[in-house]
Amino acid sequence: MASLLHVEVDETVFLRVTHSNLSHFAADVRFSLQSTIESVKEKLWRKTGTSVDSMSLQLYDDAGQKVCDLSDNQRPLGFYSPRDGYRLHIIDLDPSSVTAGGWLEDTSAVEKYTISEEAYDKLGFTFRKFKEKMAPQMSTANEDNVKDDYEDLAVAIKVGDRCQVEPGEKRGVVKFVGRAETLPPGFWIGVQYDEPLGKHDGIVKGKRYFDCPPLHGAMVRPDKVKVGDYPERDPFEEDEI
Known part of the structure; x- marks a missing residue:
């Protein structure tokens, strides 16, 4: 008698991932619905730097409405019924986290080197002087590039x-x-x-x-x-x- 081979399919879902401390971070990630919330957090820790113990997850639908908190680390992701296009939002609860305060994205506090216009003009070779010298040639080249840029493809x-x-x-x-x-x-x-x-x-x-x-x-x-x-x-x- 012929036997039937049963293949168990591990279903997946595509979610947009965002972070409470990283305003410019967003990633579309495919998750297994069989993965536990703890496993999901471990993967997200590698992507964002927020530790598993300090991470809280929230699920939002594609209209931006909050669906639920993913509060049970031992539950599979599929228990919370996420759908493709939903958003998984990471909240970093650690005030001393490397992501706290958004400083990973803020370059305003970095001391910048400055030079006066007079001192800059006295330098022998500068990018400004190079641009002035090349301006006529670059202008003609740019016009040609704009006309044919990728048109042949x-x-x-x-x-x-x-x-x-x-x-x-x-x-x-x-x-x-x-x-x-x-x-x-x-x-x-x-x-x-x-x-x-x-x-x-x-x-x-x-x-x-x-x-x-x-x-x-x-x-x-x-x-x-x-x-x-x-x-x-x-x-x-x-x-x-």
Whole structure:
């Protein structure tokens, strides 16, 4: 009699991770729903520096509403029913933590070297003098670069193409090809990722270039994009923590 092989699937979820003391820190991370909260904290400790004992976790939905506190270290993450696109917020409870006060991101207290304009002008060779010497040549070169910047690569990419974006081999579909008035000169490719690995929903600096779900959109240069037969990946083949 033929026997059936039972394969247990370890389900995963994509969460945006933020930190109470690190205003500029945000990462999209895939977690196993079978991992305990303590295990999740250990992985996050390696990413942020907040110790497990000093870490409190909160779960927010994709509308920004708090769902719950992940208070039981022995519970699996799946017990709290997180969904793709939810936010996992780290609260560092240690007032002496390396992240306390935001000083890891604050460079205002760093003493800066200063020099007077008179003393700077007396220096033999400076970057300012180099720029003044090269200005006419750089101006002409910049005009040429703005005109042709990535255009030769962009013509081979069409809206609707399946693609893979480097670095990270992120897959998705092309949603925009062209110049973007709110971005630096040259051609840009708008991509809707298959997973929430992007930064926006198609709106960049106040202008909408395409439509996609939140955190699925990205604007990248054509040299980062490969088009072809790139089907959506099985989520269970991805690395997880």
